[in-house]
Amino acid sequence: MTISCHLHPDIQNAYKVLDGQPLTRQEALDLANHIHGEDLLDLISLANKVRHRFAAPAAPACSIINAKSGRCGQNCRFCAQSAHHHTGIDTYPLLPPEKVLEAARTAYDHGVRHFGYVTSGYGYTEPTPEFLAMLETFDLLHRELPDLNLCVSIGILSRQTARMLAEHHVYRYNMNLQTSPAQYARLVADTHTIQDKLNTIAYLKEAGITNCTGGILGLGESWEDRIDMAFAIRDLDVEGSPLNILLPIPGTPLQDQPHVSPADAAKAFAIFRLVNPTKMLKFCAGRETLMKDFQALLMLSGLNSLMTGGYLTTRGRSVPEDQQLLQSLADF
Numbered sequence: 001m002t003i004s005c006h007l008h009p010d011i012q013n014a015y016k017v018l019d020g021q022p023l024t025r026q027e028a029l030d031l032a033n034h035i036h037g038e039d040l041l042d043l044i045s046l047a048n049k050v051r052h053r054f055a056a057p058a059a060p061a062c063s064i065i066n067a068k069s070g071r072c073g074q075n076c077r078f079c080a081q082s083a084h085h086h087t088g089i090d091t092y093p094l095l096p097p098e099k100v101l102e103a104a105r106t107a108y109d110h111g112v113r114h115f116g117y118v119t120s121g122y123g124y125t126e127p128t129p130e131f132l133a134m135l136e137t138f139d140l141l142h143r144e145l146p147d148l149n150l151c152v153s154i155g156i157l158s159r160q161t162a163r164m165l166a167e168h169h170v171y172r173y174n175m176n177l178q179t180s181p182a183q184y185a186r187l188v189a190d191t192h193t194i195q196d197k198l199n200t201i202a203y204l205k206e207a208g209i210t211n212c213t214g215g216i217l218g219l220g221e222s223w224e225d226r227i228d229m230a231f232a233i234r235d236l237d238v239e240g241s242p243l244n245i246l247l248p249i250p251g252t253p254l255q256d257q258p259h260v261s262p263a264d265a266a267k268a269f270a271i272f273r274l275v276n277p278t279k280m281l282k283f284c285a286g287r288e289t290l291m292k293d294f295q296a297l298l299m300l301s302g303l304n305s306l307m308t309g310g311y312l313t314t315r316g317r318s319v320p321e322d323q324q325l326l327q328s329l330a331d332f
Contacts, residue, residue, distance in 0.1 A: 114172075
């Protein structure tokens with residue numbers, strides 16, 4: 001493939017991804033370190049081309065419900081729901097099945113077919129009464145909305161509890177690495193380990209549940225850490241990756257963390273696409289609240305899905321607004 005000499009040499013080299021050749025870690029790091037200013041638009045253009053060639057043009061949007069809020073014993077530094085921090089969020093126990101069904105039906109009526117059920121806490125390595133109550137909720141959702149794809153994020157699992165989720169209609173599971181695995185204890189939490197997460201992903205694969213595994217930009221990580229996360233997720237061969245931009249929340253240890261710039265977010269998303277050409281890459285937290293007018297440009301940086309309707313403890317946009325955005329982006 002002949003590439004114009006006006007392109008930055010690192011971008012010229014990265015065009016090999018369009019021919020099916022993988023990017024190396026050093027090549028990805030070179031893009032992170034050398035591409036700035038007007039060259040960034042060339043990188044975005046390449047990522048969008050790779051998305052068109054290898055990934056679904058627009059994967060379905062998803063919506064989530066915070067089914068159990070706060071009082072979490074884990075010390076994740078970014079999270080408003082940790083009991084280690086004082087953030088003033090609303091806390092409540094597990095929502096009853098009827099409340100979850102109401103939220104799922106609202107999303108369904110707006111055309112959303114991927115619905116996420118999320119709870120705070122370490123997770124479930126044994127089938128506790130609370131875990132069994134969740135399974136009853138999943139059964140109810142399947143009976144009432146049989147073509148709704150149920151996505152679940154309830155923390156660390158064992159082989160047993162992963163298998164039980166598969167037996168109760170769970171289609172996909174969210175278990176984020178959040179950052180470079182080597183930096184997890186320093187940047188995210190030390191009340192559990194990255195190995196706990198990797199084991200959970202392996203158990204889910206064994207059970208036949210697809211995985212949605214991504215992370216957060218803005219935790220204080222380096223570009224090397226971001227590249228390491230992209231390659232770690234590539235090596236896991238998961239089906240999709242939610243990509244978040246940190247919204248620093250008052251009361252957390254990261255409350256004064258500088259915001260990620262739109263340019264750095266675009267560069268990171270584009271490199272993530274070049275490293276993971278075929279996967280679903282989903283723009284989640286930070287899209288509306290931080291990136292605002294840049295969110296369409298960032299979607300064109302190789303992303304092909306988004307989360308709609310709000311997040312766990314922060315607001316989002318309406319489903320119709322996001323559907324219109326996706327329709328408009330299809331022309332690019």
